[in-house]
Amino acid sequence: MKFNGTDSYVATADLNLAVNAAITLGRPLLIKGEPGTGKTMLAEEVAKSLDMPLFQWHVKSTTKANQGLYEYDAVSRLRDSQLGDERVHDIGNYILKGKLWEAFESEQRAVLLIDEIDKADIEFPNDLLQELDRMEFYVYETRQLIKARHRPVIIITSNNEKELPDAFLRRCFFHYIRFPEADTMAQIVDVHYPGIKQSLLKGALETFFGMRDVPGLKKKPSTSELLDWLKLLVAEEIPAEALHSKQPGKSIPPLHGALLKNEQDLGLFERLVGMTRRGR
Amino acid sequence: MLVDFFLQLKQAKVPVTVREYLSLLEALDKQVVWGSVEDFYYLARLCLVKDETHFDKFDRVFAQYFEGVTELGEELETRIPEEWLRKLSELVLSAEEKAEIEALGGFEKLMETLKQRLAEQKERHQGGSKWIGTGGRSPFGAYGYNPEGVRIGQEESRHRRAVKVWDKREFKNLDGAVELGTRNIKIALRRLRHFAREGAPEVLDMPGTIRATANNAGYLDLQLVPKLHNKIKVLLFFDVGGSMDEHIKICEELFSAARVEFKYLEYFYFHNFVYESVWRDNQRYRAERIDLWDVIHTYGPDYKLIFVGDAAMSPYEISMVGGSVEHMNDEAGHVWGQRLLEAYKDAIWLNPTPQGWWHFTQSVGMVRQIMGGRMFPLTLEGLEEGIRLLSKTSV
Numbered sequence A: 001m002k003f004n005g006t007d008s009y010v011a012t013a014d015l016n017l018a019v020n021a022a023i024t025l026g027r028p029l030l031i032k033g034e035p036g037t038g039k040t041m042l043a044e045e046v047a048k049s050l051d052m053p054l055f056q057w058h059v060k061s062t063t064k065a066n067q068g069l070y071e072y073d074a075v076s077r078l079r080d081s082q083l084g085d086e087r088v089h090d091i092g093n094y095i096l097k098g099k100l101w102e103a104f105e106s107e108q109r110a111v112l113l114i115d116e117i118d119k120a121d122i123e124f125p126n127d128l129l130q131e132l133d134r135m136e137f138y139v140y141e142t143r144q145l146i147k148a149r150h151r152p153v154i155i156i157t158s159n160n161e162k163e164l165p166d167a168f169l170r171r172c173f174f175h176y177i178r179f180p181e182a183d184t185m186a187q188i189v190d191v192h193y194p195g196i197k198q199s200l201l202k203g204a205l206e207t208f209f210g211m212r213d214v215p216g217l218k219k220k221p222s223t224s225e226l227l228d229w230l231k232l233l234v235a236e237e238i239p240a241e242a243l244h245s246k247q248p249g250k251s252i253p254p255l256h257g258a259l260l261k262n263e264q265d266l267g268l269f270e271r272l273v274g275m276t277r278r279g280r
Numbered sequence B: 001m002l003v004d005f006f007l008q009l010k011q012a013k014v015p016v017t018v019r020e021y022l023s024l025l026e027a028l029d030k031q032v033v034w035g036s037v038e039d040f041y042y043l044a045r046l047c048l049v050k051d052e053t054h055f056d057k058f059d060r061v062f063a064q065y066f067e068g069v070t071e072l073g074e075e076l077e078t079r080i081p082e083e084w085l086r087k088l089s090e091l092v093l094s095a096e097e098k099a100e101i102e103a104l105g106g107f108e109k110l111m112e113t114l115k116q117r118l119a120e121q122k123e124r125h126q127g128g129s130k131w132i133g134t135g136g137r138s139p140f141g142a143y144g145y146n147p148e149g150v151r152i153g154q155e156e157s158r159h160r161r162a163v164k165v166w167d168k169r170e171f172k173n174l175d176g177a178v179e180l181g182t183r184n185i186k187i188a189l190r191r192l193r194h195f196a197r198e199g200a201p202e203v204l205d206m207p208g209t210i211r212a213t214a215n216n217a218g219y220l221d222l223q224l225v226p227k228l229h230n231k232i233k234v235l236l237f238f239d240v241g242g243s244m245d246e247h248i249k250i251c252e253e254l255f256s257a258a259r260v261e262f263k264y265l266e267y268f269y270f271h272n273f274v275y276e277s278v279w280r281d282n283q284r285y286r287a288e289r290i291d292l293w294d295v296i297h298t299y300g301p302d303y304k305l306i307f308v309g310d311a312a313m314s315p316y317e318i319s320m321v322g323g324s325v326e327h328m329n330d331e332a333g334h335v336w337g338q339r340l341l342e343a344y345k346d347a348i349w350l351n352p353t354p355q356g357w358w359h360f361t362q363s364v365g366m367v368r369q370i371m372g373g374r375m376f377p378l379t380l381e382g383l384e385e386g387i388r389l390l391s392k393t394s395v
Helices: A013-025 A039-050 A065-069 A074-083 A099-105 A129-134 A166-170 A182-192 A198-212 A223-236 A240-244 A263-277 B003-011 B018-029 B037-048 B052-067 B082-092 B095-103 B106-126 B138-145 B147-154 B183-190 B206-215 B242-261 B292-298 B333-343 B355-360 B362-370 B380-392
Strands: A029-033 A054-058 A070-072 A095-097 A111-115 A136-139 A144-147 A153-158 A173-177 B195-204 B224-230 B233-239 B264-270 B277-279 B289-291 B303-308 B347-351 B375-377
Touching: A013 A029, A013 A039, A013 A153, A013 A173, A013 B018, A013 B037, A029 A039, A039 A054, A039 A111, A039 A153, A054 A099, A065 A070, A065 A099, A095 A099, A099 A111, A099 A144, A129 A136, A173 B037, A182 A198, A182 A223, A198 A223, B003 B037, B003 B052, B018 B037, B037 B052, B183 B242, B233 B242, B242 B264, B277 B292, B289 B292, B292 B333, B303 B380, B333 B362, B347 B362, B347 B380, B355 B362, B362 B375, B375 B380
Parallel strands: A029 A153, A029 A173, A054 A111, A111 A153, B233 B264, B233 B303, B303 B347, B347 B375
Antiparallel strands: A070 A095, A136 A144, B195 B224, B264 B277, B277 B289
């Protein structure tokens, strides 16, 4: 069982190695990186290429760790007891399974994505230590021990909004997805838009990396923005010459609104282009 | 196995633990990688390093340990024994790389190119360009002598991989190098709290539920309230450079503690005194500046303002137009200081120099006057005092 990227996802050698190590040793893999470098996509692609079911747990600022294990719906039980419902005698009827439980229970080995773990409370990762380590947890209400049938492949993403606790980090493998280099980027684009003309692609990539080098941008354009922009270029049938004829940085590229998402950045970019044009 | 490597990492302050070391061994045992130094590098990093800010330190230790190259000074510029090189290359080069060298005309030819290259490099060096031994990179400066180093010069376009990944040190910029031991500061900062119920109702409101249930003739009527949150928001302004260099450690500690403690924390840098713009990235501070008006408009008056600086400068830098040491400021520093203080009522200035020295510097007195006396030494007591003041004035 080895992950080597897929038709729709280009994974670098080090990322492949990270995923395969996590699969072999059954450790959670913590993925960080610039926004838009395909952190969340990774889990989907791993599941697809290894033919495993995927469970996605999207973490929000209000998410609690036990919600991933199970929740005891005391309120419905209380209500049912007042209405004299028969179900009330079995507490198991009011235990709602979380994503972690589902992944543990899966018949075949599963991929579990814990997305944006840094969004949650600072204690959230600490509350999952035992569960991720031993891959088991205890349901107090029904006195059951839930144990993973097969250690799921756990992929955790973080956007670095909060520092994660050391104890949690010690139990994970850590991989930082770097922003792709021009070569890798060309591969990625090729995967998404196979028909795109070479010259258009070359021009577009030059413009794109030129734009990333513009100092002072609040949000640098990322891979997903590049792909959107290319889609627009193709849809509008912009000729390759429009990108090529002028030097990058000296003219405003067509449809650049797809790359810069912030009015201050747009303003700054246009000002800079204006300045270079006047030769200052 | 690899114990020395582990200890060296520890010495270089990469936070590694035995557990991580054991998981690396486990991975090796299960043959996740086999026979490639580069794969091993990735695997070791995957297992041992848990934060990209430590990648740079890891790369340095890795390079040092696995290349067998110690700190080579610039005096070793010429005349390296050929055997030594040959041995090194056998150690370092993988089978396919060796094959490639053969394709280039074998080792002898390569050595010749190497000599040329060395000569060329020496010239360049005399010309003032520091190709070897650039500051902080001295362990790697040695790469000019490595056969791989030769290949870089020779085949720049064809071989993107001529440099080993760990020698690229691409993560240099991210190294925060924050010391541990910030617990005391965290506890002091913890005093700055203002709890409020905000957001979605998710906690059972007991008294409310009892009241509502009673009103409902005994039928349960659940009442929920939002949870308590610390809603303190903080703006941190750090003085950097110049006389602040000696206080870097304490500032880093304060910064790392504050980052953990406050959910809403924004930080900016300035030099000596605030003028029309500040910045967030010290390496690009000339290019990426943030207008101070933008700061004032973006962050509302409920933010608490904390300056950290020694306030030691020429009095003109505060009082005069054009007084800044770095640029031509159209408005005097104290005008901008006042604007900030008007926008943020709750503000303190933390000064890392000992309180006993303050009266020796005129500018400290001026800053204290602008701050209305709210200057505290950056010691635990001073911090506590300052934080108490900030929390007293909380809205």
